[in-house]
Amino acid sequence: MKITEFFSVAAVLLALTAPGIAQSAETTIKFPVEYNADVTPGLANQEFVELIEERSNGEIKVEFFPGGSLYKGLDVLQAVLRGDAHMTTLVSVYWSAISPQLAIFDLPYAFPTHEAFYKATEDQAFMSKAFAEVEAKGGKVIGVLPYDYLLPGNTQRATVMPTDFDGLKLRALGKTNAKTLEALGARAVPINITEVNGALEQGVIDGLNTPADAFVSYKWDETVEHVTYAKYYFAFYPWAVNAEWWDGLPEAHRKLIQETVTEVTVRHRERARQAAADAMEKLKAAGVELHEQTEEEQGAWMAAVAPIWREAEETHGKPIVDALRSASGTKM
Numbered sequence: 001m002k003i004t005e006f007f008s009v010a011a012v013l014l015a016l017t018a019p020g021i022a023q024s025a026e027t028t029i030k031f032p033v034e035y036n037a038d039v040t041p042g043l044a045n046q047e048f049v050e051l052i053e054e055r056s057n058g059e060i061k062v063e064f065f066p067g068g069s070l071y072k073g074l075d076v077l078q079a080v081l082r083g084d085a086h087m088t089t090l091v092s093v094y095w096s097a098i099s100p101q102l103a104i105f106d107l108p109y110a111f112p113t114h115e116a117f118y119k120a121t122e123d124q125a126f127m128s129k130a131f132a133e134v135e136a137k138g139g140k141v142i143g144v145l146p147y148d149y150l151l152p153g154n155t156q157r158a159t160v161m162p163t164d165f166d167g168l169k170l171r172a173l174g175k176t177n178a179k180t181l182e183a184l185g186a187r188a189v190p191i192n193i194t195e196v197n198g199a200l201e202q203g204v205i206d207g208l209n210t211p212a213d214a215f216v217s218y219k220w221d222e223t224v225e226h227v228t229y230a231k232y233y234f235a236f237y238p239w240a241v242n243a244e245w246w247d248g249l250p251e252a253h254r255k256l257i258q259e260t261v262t263e264v265t266v267r268h269r270e271r272a273r274q275a276a277a278d279a280m281e282k283l284k285a286a287g288v289e290l291h292e293q294t295e296e297e298q299g300a301w302m303a304a305v306a307p308i309w310r311e312a313e314e315t316h317g318k319p320i321v322d323a324l325r326s327a328s329g330t331k332m
Contacts, residue, residue, distance in 0.1 A: 027253045029062045031087045032076050034193060037066035039217045040275040041089055041145055041237055044268040052260050060253055073192050081138045086245050089145045089237035093174030099133035101316040104324050106176035108183075108305040109298075109332050111234040114273060117146060120327035121236070129323060131238070140246050143239035143261040146269055147211050148276040150177075150235050153220070153227035154207025155200070158291050159184075160228070162304045171196060171208035176308065177233060181209070183305045196220065211235055212279035221286045229280065230293040232301060239265065302332065 031049070036042055049062040065071075071079050077094050079085040096103040104110070111117040121127060121144040131141050152159050154168055165185035172178035178188035189205050199205045200223045207224055215221045239261050246254065284290050293301070309332050313321045325332070 025250060027060045027249060029060065029087050030085045031062050032065040032070040032079065032085050033089055034068045034072055034076055035066065036217055040213050040272045041147055042066055043271065044145055044264050045089060048260060048264045051264070052257060055260065056253070056256060060256070068194050072194060080240060080242050083242045083245055087241045089239050091235060091237055093177065095134060095238060096174060098137050101133065101320055102130060103174070103176045104312060104316060104321055106174055106233065107309060107312055107332065108180045108232045109302055110324060110330050111328050112231060112330055116328045116330070117234050117236070118269065120324070123327045126323050126327040129320065135243065138243050139240050140243040141238045141240050142258055143265045145237040145239050145265050146272055147235040147237065148272050149211065149231050150209040150233040151212055151227050151229055152207065152209040153215060153224040155223060155225055156206050158226045158228065158289060160291060160297055161300055169206045171199065171205050173209065179308050180233065180305050183308060184301065209233065211276060212283065213275045216279045216282050221283050221288050224288060226289045227283055228291045228293060230298065230301065306332065
């Protein structure tokens with residue numbers, strides 16, 4: 001080997017073993033969420049942070065901002081699309097602000113069981129069609145973090161049949177959920193989750209629909225006296241990133257982040273279901289009246305909200321609504 005060739009090879013070997021060169025460049029993920037870190041999705045976020053920093057040997061660092069401490073509501077989404085934040089697990093209802101057809105996920109009784117939701121979100125053809133506009137506007141969904149069914153709870157009375165909703169002021173989560181509450185007879189009040197405590201105390205709202213563990217985490221069980229377990233609205237969080245930022249990551253980092261997100265979201269399914277079961281026991285222990293919806297009652301609710309599905313077909317097109325029906329197996 002010539003001396004010049006020796007030095008060329010040596011230079012390459014040195015470069016490959018030098019700190020910060022053998023490995024990918026350091027990546028920082030700015031990761032804001034709106035909810036508290038101790039609710040079920042927050043636990044999944046924390047698991048992701050721990051795993052990704054450990055598995056990357058510190059090359060990937062996560063700046064995690066729970067509880068709306070960096071951005072709130074729609075501002076979280078807009079920050080990700082701008083690139084001011086890199087990643088979020090924001091409840092799906094906010095995404096319909098940039099892609100109206102995503103409101104189909106909020107249709108009442110869209111997911112009759114947990115397994116129906118898993119099946120639908122694992123259907124790549126359906127998900128690609130559903131989130132196509134999001135990706136066209138600078139976002140990219142790399143996973144789906146399930147939560148659980150939103151349960152209507154209030155300070156006034158049990159909501160067993162649609163007539164029981166008459167006159168109740170309930171916090172709504174987006175336009176489709178507002179239409180659902182109104183179809184059942186309630187008055188829908190759109191307020192941010194950070195405003196719920198004050199609104200309950202001041203009587204601005206009589207209650208809200210939220211997953212069982214959120215009633216406990218936010219201490220709403222100290223105010224709300226009646227909760228109904230009805231499978232009429234399944235909450236979930238698209239695990240989304242800024243597409244330009246994502247495409248600019250080192251390939252090794254993209255691969256590791258994707259694999260970790262997939263692992264966390266699948267494992268989270270059981271955690272979310274157990275958290276809901278545990279929270280319902282806590283609600284009972286706190287003196288909250290918990291009513292589980294019967295098939296007869298569910299039929300009455302489904303009949304009351306059926307027009308919302310027909311409106312969705314007119315607004316978003318029957319093909320995408322039928323695609324949801326096929327993917328989830330709903331009878332609506």
